[in-house]
Amino acid sequence: MIRLTDIRKRFGELEVLKGVSLGVRQGEVVSVVGASGAGKTTLLQIMGTLSRPDAGRVEIGGEDPFALGDKALSRFRNDRIGFVFQFHHLLPEFSAFENVCIPGLIGRRPRAEVERRAAELLALVGLTARRDHKPGQLSGGEQQRVAIARAIVNAPAVLLADEPSGNLDTRNREEIHRLFFDLRDELGQTVVIVTHDERLAAMADRKITMSDGRII
Numbered sequence: 001m002i003r004l005t006d007i008r009k010r011f012g013e014l015e016v017l018k019g020v021s022l023g024v025r026q027g028e029v030v031s032v033v034g035a036s037g038a039g040k041t042t043l044l045q046i047m048g049t050l051s052r053p054d055a056g057r058v059e060i061g062g063e064d065p066f067a068l069g070d071k072a073l074s075r076f077r078n079d080r081i082g083f084v085f086q087f088h089h090l091l092p093e094f095s096a097f098e099n100v101c102i103p104g105l106i107g108r109r110p111r112a113e114v115e116r117r118a119a120e121l122l123a124l125v126g127l128t129a130r131r132d133h134k135p136g137q138l139s140g141g142e143q144q145r146v147a148i149a150r151a152i153v154n155a156p157a158v159l160l161a162d163e164p165s166g167n168l169d170t171r172n173r174e175e176i177h178r179l180f181f182d183l184r185d186e187l188g189q190t191v192v193i194v195t196h197d198e199r200l201a202a203m204a205d206r207k208i209t210m211s212d213g214r215i216i
């Protein structure tokens with residue numbers, strides 16, 4: 001589902017990725033660990049087509065997204081890739097349900113279909129009873145579950161998470177990590193999770209360790 005070949009990226013003098021190659025199978029849950037500054041987020045952003053590598057090849061589902069024009073690339077990203085960040089960036093004035101619907105409506109899918117899907121996903125993350133709450137009326141763990149439902153409302157093949165449980169307590173962290181496995185089991189998503197939590201990283205099908213711009 002994801003194939004990276006000899007990816008290189010530098011920021012000015014700093015060579016952040018020094019030739020990274022990696023394949024992730026469909027339905028696999030992979031964790032990425034490594035010291036701060038090792039290049040984990042940079043790699044995830046390249047996988048997510050948010051950042052362009054200086055050299056090397058990216059294929060998502062057999063397609064090279066960087067061969068697309070800007071508009072087609074945005075569309076590709078919105079349709080194929082879901083993102084979950086440490087800080088969920090929910091829109092505070094909208095309900096949980098509305099927040100989950102938004103990417104579907106941006107993708108110009110029929111409203112009824114998006115709303116049906118959003119309701120199913122809120123049920124899957126255990127938040128049906130909270131659907132009309134605003135983010136400020138939800139706990140940190142609940143907000144992150146809304147953010148995960150939002151990330152998959154367009155049924156992306158790939159779900160990328162960067163420190164998704166970084167600001168949660170232990171119990172909520174475990175719940176959030178377990179949710180990624182439930183999603184994979186229910187929906188067949190391919191999941192890549194960057195985390196500093198070695199114990200949670202070890203739950204993944206495969207753990208990848210980065211050091212100084214390389215996979216070790």
Ligand SMILES: Nc1ncnc2c1ncn2[C@@H]1O[C@H](COP(=O)(O)OP(=O)(O)OP(=O)(O)O)[C@@H](O)[C@H]1O
Binds near residue numbers: 011035036039041
């Ligand atoms: N846009 C940028 N401009 C300049 N330098 C950058 C930029 N983005 C990242 N870097 C640098 O690249 C290096 C790798 O950053 P990256 O965020 O990929 O590391 P990381 O492994 O995710 O670290 P952390 O665990 O702290 O999040 C760091 O030294 C960082 O300062």
